[in-house]
Amino acid sequence: MPAWNTDGRSAAAKPAAKHLGPVVLIGPMAVGKSAIGQQLAQHLGSAFVDTDAVVVAQHGTIAEIFASRGEHAFRELEARAVAHAIEEAQGSNAVISLGGGAVLDSGTQQLLGRCTVVYLECDAETVAERIARNSGRPLLAGDAMGRWRTLFATRQPVYERLADLVLDVRSGSVPELAHRLEDALGEYAAAKTAAVPAPAATKEVE
Numbered sequence: 078m079p080a081w082n083t084d085g086r087s088a089a090a091k092p093a094a095k096h097l098g099p100v101v102l103i104g105p106m107a108v109g110k111s112a113i114g115q116q117l118a119q120h121l122g123s124a125f126v127d128t129d130a131v132v133v134a135q136h137g138t139i140a141e142i143f144a145s146r147g148e149h150a151f152r153e154l155e156a157r158a159v160a161h162a163i164e165e166a167q168g169s170n171a172v173i174s175l176g177g178g179a180v181l182d183s184g185t186q187q188l189l190g191r192c193t194v195v196y197l198e199c200d201a202e203t204v205a206e207r208i209a210r211n212s213g214r215p216l217l218a219g220d221a222m223g224r225w226r227t228l229f230a231t232r233q234p235v236y237e238r239l240a241d242l243v244l245d246v247r248s249g250s251v252p253e254l255a256h257r258l259e260d261a262l263g264e265y266a267a268a269k270t271a272a273v274p275a276p277a278a279t280k281e282v283e
């Protein structure tokens with residue numbers, strides 16, 4: 078049972094939700110950032126932005142960008158798309174799914190301080206089948222699983238450091254995980270609300 082926003086109103090209308098701000102999903106390739114993010118946004122009645130989709134819509138497929146302009150150019154386009162999405166989402170509970178490597182950018186890391194960051198935690202076994210039918214992820218060309226493990230090993234500390242919440246996605250379907258995340262966010266927002274001291278009583282002036 079979702080802990081909040083069960084009445085169809087926008088999540089931002091709930092007092093606790095204002096403590097969340099934009100909800101940003103991070104984690105390695107194929108953990109479900111795009112799929113779970115989209116469903117979560119539907120549950121919350123929030124906007125959804127997949128920053129990879131923004132880059133693709135503006136500049137062509139990720140594989141084409143890597144091939145014609147290189148990874149560095151992709152990272153610049155990605156950082157710009159992320160910054161724009163986070164700026165636009167201020168004051169709302171929009172859900173933003175990043176690409177797995179977006180968190181390496183220092184500007185992005187700073188902007189994430191204005192968001193609730195959810196790290197989707199997974200392992201190689203869970204993503205193996207998804208990676209095997211990988212398409213369109215140039216960094217996984219060749220030995221996909223070996224590359225995934227290597228990238229994960231270097232990025233895992235960054236994901237952990239940036240996370241406000243960690244969601245274990247090693248079991249459960251996309252709809253189940255989206256519900257689980259919605260509940261966890263509701264609890265997180267309620268805890269933050271409780272932690273904010275009530276405003277001091279104003280003295281009456283005669």
Ligand SMILES: Nc1ncnc2c1ncn2[C@@H]1O[C@H](COP(=O)(O)OP(=O)(O)O)[C@@H](O)[C@H]1O
Binds near residue numbers: 105107108109174250
């Ligand atoms: N919990 C899950 N169970 C089954 N399939 C999943 C799950 N999470 C994601 N998938 C599928 O795995 C693939 C990769 O998911 P995606 O959301 O694109 O990952 P990411 O954005 O993290 O790279 C998609 O086909 C998606 O539907």
Ligand SMILES: O=C(O)C1=C[C@@H](OP(=O)(O)O)[C@@H](O)[C@H](O)C1
Binds near residue numbers: 104175
């Ligand atoms: O981890 C990465 O460096 C990448 C992850 C991809 O996004 P997903 O994590 O959504 O697959 C995409 O941005 C690009 O292929 C690079």
Ligand SMILES: [Mg+2]
Binds near residue numbers: 129174
């Ligand atoms: Mg994605």
